[in-house]
Amino acid sequence: MPRKIKILHLIKSLGRGGAEKLIPETALVHNKDRFEFHCLYFYHQKNNIVNELESVGIKVHLIPSSNLGLFFQVKKVGDFSRALGIDIIHAHLPWAGILSRFVGNKLKIPIVYTEHNTWDRYNKVSYWGNRMTFKQQDVAIAVSNEVALSMQLNSMIDPYKRGGRLKVKMIQNGVNTEVFRRMENGDPDSYREGEGIREQGIELSESVDQGISELVNREEVAHSSSGEISAPDSYRGSRNDSFKTFLGIPESAPVIGKVAVFRSQKRLWIWVDLALKILESCPETHFLLVGDGEWRDRILAQIEASGKSSNFHWVGVQKNVLPYLSVMDIYLSTSEFEGLPIAMLEAMSCEIPVVATRAGGIGEVVQHGVQGFLSEIEEYEELVDYCIQLIQNPEIHQKMSSAARARVVQQFSMKRMVQELEEVYESVLLV
Structure with missing residues (x-):
């Protein structure tokens, strides 16, 4: 059998927000014969979903760090990814996205980033960090048309990096409709x-x-x-x-x-x-x-x-x-x-x-x-x-x-969402 593609989900924390919950929920539907999933996070909080990730076969890792401290974790995350043989980094939300782009450029591995909100909702540090590095990734996924438009408008005129390999794709969030049925x-x-x-x-x-x-x-x-x-x-x-x-x-x-x-x-x-x-x-x-x-x-x-x-x-x-x-x-x-x-x-x-x-x-x-x-x-x-x-x-x-x-x-089924995600993973490996 061919070697599994190793995906590293990179995210700042594992609280109970929508972005975080999607990681274990998509893992349930992914082709486990084709993909192996890891998750690396940096800020530990009491009400987290670590157990839920582990219960669906995701290997969870922690490198403690503050927001600004993430800029100093490039080497650690790079060494970690190299040691595990990570094939693709999939980052979520701006802080992890910024970090992933530096790591990806250093290791020369594909970077996929999911944007869960419009850019005008981020603070100035998140906004400019995101904008300055945004084109240094392979695929940016938007969860809605409004988010996709926000990404395109804000990266249209970029004084820091022109051109680049970035592709924007909209993959709307999904839900496991077999699990979420009204109880009798x-x-x-x-x-x-x-x-x-x-x-x-x-x-x-x-x-x-x-x-x-x-x-x-x-x-x-x-x-x-x-x-x-x-x-x-x-x-x-x-x-x-x-x-x-x-x-x-x-x-x-x-x-x-x-x-x-x-x-x-x-x-x-x-x-x-x-x-x-x-x-x-x-x-x-x-x-x-x-x-x-x-x-x-x-x-x-x-x-x-x-x-x-x-x-x-x-x-x-x-x-x-x-x-x-x-x-x-x-x-x-x-x-x-x-x-x-x-x-x-x-x-x-x-x-x-x-x-x-x-x-x-x-x-x-x-x-x-x-x-x-x-x-x-x-x-x-x-x-x-x-x-x-x-x-x-x-x-x-x-x-x-x-x-x-x-x-x-x-x-908006999870099956549809995961199929589109897997197509993205396969496509960035072919480049």
Whole structure:
């Protein structure tokens, strides 16, 4: 058999963002007889996905470094790549991209780079570092048309390097539609993950509503020294209990949800404001937030101050988001900017209509009035009426639910994405 092509994913950190999650998810679908995958990262954080990468056969390595320290890691990464016999470096996000180009030029190996956002969203150091080195790679992959246009416009006039070997290719993000299927009746026991995915329990992290707090106490969950509620090891409800009941949400209540890293681009303070307006017309609605981040305390304080905390449920970071998606009826997004959000594609694959701002690649996926509703980025107040319309019109909701999954299956499958990635890998080796 021919030697496997060794791919090194290079990324600054392995948190639970969309770019990071794509590495193990694509590895599950790749041809393992043809490719061998390694991942090298530099900044270690508590909530990372290292175990998830290793569970799908990716060999993970760490070279500790700060952002600016990455400029001094060229020799280490070069020596590491040479020792492992790496054939292609696939970098993600600007800092790793800049580093990879220096390493690639030194070793004379192909560099593939995935851009997950538009350039105007990067700070000045990231922007100029990216621009000065951008043409010193083989293929730049854009996750959406908007990202591709941003790359082309910003590298059209380049005073630092003219010409070069760079090719720009758009490969839109995908989702494993066989894994992301809505769970029957929200019953965790009805869910078994697809081939290659490790079966695991359902974890409950934290919630801001009293109902879940009481439930967690009954589960004998210990409190940490910080006063936060620690997560139970797994779902331990009765077989007759649905996951919705476990979360403290009434069975008949509509649920509007969001999976996200709590950072400013997501504008979750607007998300909460819109939720409170929805409650004025649909007081039975509950809201589910999955994720964590630097904006957590401010968002939770906003919810508590609203006097409506019993309608809000925060479950923290979850390795397995499928059970949480499966209790959502609407996926609401108020983002200021996006690349092409993986969590939204996963939600659509679970038959959840999307109500969102037309940020980044969202408008390339969701067709207004078909798989959900869209507003312009600064006209987010319109999203309130769209959510109310879906809550109050079951027929429209059902039609959009089916259309959401069909759209992802037909146009945004992981199988399609991986096939295009493998074509890129093969092409750069032939040059």
